[in-house]
Amino acid sequence: MSWNDFFIKNSKLVNHIYNQLKTTNYTPPIENIFGIFKHMSLEEVKVVMIGDQPYQSASDVCDIAFGTNNPETPSLLKHIFENMEKTVASFNRPMTNHLDRWLKDGIFLCNFCFTRPTYGSTPPHYHLLWEPFTNNLVQYISNHHSVIFILFGSRAKSLRKSINEIKSVVIEAPHPIYNYKEFKNSNCFRKAREYAGNIGFILNW
Template sequence: MTMDREKKEDLPGVFSVSESKGCHGKRQLSLDDMFSKRKTSAGTGPSKSLEAGWTYEGCAQPCEYCRLEEKIDPRWRMHLKPEFGKDYFRGVKRFLHENRNHLPPIDKIFTFSRFFPLEKTKVVIMGQDPYHNDNQAMGLSFSVPVGIPVPPSLKNIYLEISSDIEGFEVPSHGDLSGWAERGVLLLNDVLTVTKNRPNSHAGIGWREFTSCILQVINEKCTNVVFMLWGRHAQAKGKFINRNKHLVLTCGHPSPLSSSHFFGCKHFSKANKYLMDHGKSPVEWQV
């Protein structure tokens, strides 16, 4: 979070601050530069707390919430590094530090980043926020671990694929890790939720972070298919250049709106687009 005036006055020396443009094109001050080595009037170096980066006020030493960004796979973290010093991301860390009854657990928040490098993204399927019941959320949108009943939205996704992709057999489980292994980014708009309280973390800062992820993919990749289902996901479409990517939109697969989802044929359309642009199609069977 932003330091208050009293804390700023307690910091000795003069900062050398550089400016850069973040994901949203705004000028951002680099906190790495602010807290980099500097000479003070007494000739001493920076304190250990400044070298260590942000630490929650109640922590004697940085905990796993203070270092939340380290849970992101390095192949993705390198592209997102400018975000970690921003106030909104520190706000996310502060909120989770103070509200630990969240899903998925901290080690699974960024599961989506662990299957392939960002540059290898072929398809993006946007969800809204994680499942809010025990043992469901696993850091992949719409996916649940093997052994957990398949949620209604995913059942409808399977039904749509079975009518769209010849030979697809509806699985008995809801684990979509196989898609992730094939270059499908299963990303929720909001990455955490309070247990039994859907959409409870919508305003803590995750949406800015996931918007940045989409903007980096838009910039670094070519010919990616974005499946945006429902109003929340479609709002992300403004970050995507339709001259270099394919954006597919329809209703959300929830039973409440599935009539606007069935018949979209997004899965065959995605594979056709990928093949037309020299990429291998996605095997949708899981």
């Protein structure tokens, strides 16, 4: 099993997504949509963090979810760092907002929707374009080996039905932006570190 194998099995679905994207303007640019898959192999994945959709601002969006090449920290990422500083002992903040150290440590960063329209608010049914792909992705990863899934918000939580919980651990958390008041009191990152020890690896947030 590999990413190449996954994309071959889902080639019709991916082609459908690309065809639909031709009719709209979206972010990130096409070469960055699946950027996360270039940062680690399937075997290297230890934690999967899933949000809702990419940043809308062109200055914030990059080739991975949550991260950015912008030296100014977006609110979503700022809230995550604040929570970690509050709940995780010896939290070691990444040197850059692109979160390269997390990637090297096997933290797979993605969103339920790998793209979002660049105009106005996201249409109510836009997530349906990505729902089959993302469900297939979490199923594929969780069937391969034991990982920790952190699901932010209701849309990401809906993926739980596709995760093999015999092998993997699922942590649900409020979305850092949409439900900030609840998120700031969440212990999701501390729980992830504890579960990592049980599975047999060290999670250095």
